[in-house]
Structure formats: structure tokens, C-alpha cells
Amino acid sequence: MSEQDDMVTEFYSQVNDDFYPLIMEGTELLGEGNLQQGIEVLSRPLHTIKGVTGFMSGFETVSSFTHHVESYLKKLQAGELDERDEFVTLGVQAVLHVFQLLDQIQEQGAVDADELAGLESRLEQASSGDGESADAGTEQLEIEEADGVLVLHVGMPRVHLAPQRASLREALESVQDAPRLRLDLSQVRSMSPRSFEILELFAQEHELELEGMSAGCRATYYAWGFDQSLHESPCVGQGGVPHEEEH
Numbered sequence: 001m002s003e004q005d006d007m008v009t010e011f012y013s014q015v016n017d018d019f020y021p022l023i024m025e026g027t028e029l030l031g032e033g034n035l036q037q038g039i040e041v042l043s044r045p046l047h048t049i050k051g052v053t054g055f056m057s058g059f060e061t062v063s064s065f066t067h068h069v070e071s072y073l074k075k076l077q078a079g080e081l082d083e084r085d086e087f088v089t090l091g092v093q094a095v096l097h098v099f100q101l102l103d104q105i106q107e108q109g110a111v112d113a114d115e116l117a118g119l120e121s122r123l124e125q126a127s128s129g130d131g132e133s134a135d136a137g138t139e140q141l142e143i144e145e146a147d148g149v150l151v152l153h154v155g156m157p158r159v160h161l162a163p164q165r166a167s168l169r170e171a172l173e174s175v176q177d178a179p180r181l182r183l184d185l186s187q188v189r190s191m192s193p194r195s196f197e198i199l200e201l202f203a204q205e206h207e208l209e210l211e212g213m214s215a216g217c218r219a220t221y222y223a224w225g226f227d228q229s230l231h232e233s234p235c236v237g238q239g240g241v242p243h244e245e246e247h
Helices: 003-031 035-053 060-077 085-108 113-128 162-174 193-203 215-223
Strands: 141-146 149-154 180-184 207-211
Touching (some): 035 060, 035 085, 060 085, 141 162, 149 162
């Protein structure tokens, strides 16, 4: 085993044993509204990951992206960005994506360049204030019946802002008499915790299944614990890919 291999093995061990618990603690604090404390907890593991990956061959992309994440969190901490849900959620997703990049390198030998570019673009837009308008995509909701089940298709690329959440809530209220509802999220790149809370409230009194969640939606879904109260359709796998039936 080469010196590089030894370094990589030791690094992944440190990531799993030391850094990931801190990341979970930090993102939970952000979710509770403790922005300053949460970012303080996140700063140490992120700074170390940025430094170490910068010296390991094949990990330079992780180092560069982690630098972007650090810069974004510093702007949040300094009050240069609004502490609205969508900005905090984007920060959480970006932090978790650092670990997703590490997993991709370990399992596939390379990162998903398209997914990374999309998230970097969102960070840059949010940092510059060039985000989506408040009413972006609020009309992109369609309801249909398929195989005896009512399906609500959410076509908004992101569900973060108040008008978007209001549209989602109104659509759910319009089908509250349905015995069962399937929510198609295959066109949604990301959702804020408040948006998931709307689904969580609806699911308390109705049978609701989610399908087609993107990596961005999944990051919030698991990081904020919504997997404990909201369920995916059993016929749909990760990313909305149907499971093959056994013969």
C-alpha cells in the first residue's frame, strides 16, 4: 500500500469517526435556529477537510467545493445573507454534499460533475443575491389519478419561498378528501424544512407517499429527520427509479 493509500484510509476513518458526528450536530443546530453556534461547530471539520483534500491527489475538487461552502457559511454567520429558510437549507445541503462527494470518490472514483456544478451555481446565486423571485414556479402543480391513486405532481424546481409553500399547501388542501395521495417530487431539486413540515402536517391525518426525491430533497429529508414521519412510495427507489419486480 502506497503512502497516498495510507493517507486516504486514515482520512476516511477520521471523516467517519470524528467529523461526521460534528456535521450532524452542526446541521441540527442550524435546523433549530442556532445559526451562530451551528456554523461554529461545522467550521472545524470543514476547514480540516478542505486542507487535507487539497494535498491528496484526486480530491482537489472536494477541497475547492469545501472552500465555497465555508465562504457561504461565513456570509450567513456575518449577516451578509438573509437568515431565511431557503438560505439556511442551502447551507445544510452544501455541507452534506461535501460528504457526498467523498462517498462518490470512494465508491466511483470520481464526483458527479453535473450535480456539483448545479449546487455551486446555486451557492453563487444566493451569495450574490441573484436568486429566484419570490413567486417563481408557484403555478407548477398538477393533479391526476393513476391506478386509482391521486397523484400530485410538483413541477417547481425548488420549494423554499413563502409563495411556493402556500401553493403547495393549497394544493394539498384541495385533495384532503382523497383516501390516499402520492406526491411526485421528481422535478423538484430542493425543498426547505418548512416545506417538508407542510407535508408532515398533512400526513398526520392523511395517507401520503413521496416519490422521485432528488439528492437535494433527500439531503433535507434525512438531515432534518423527516424520514421518521414521511414515507416514500414502496414501488419507487432512490431518485424516483422504480424497483424492478421480482419474477
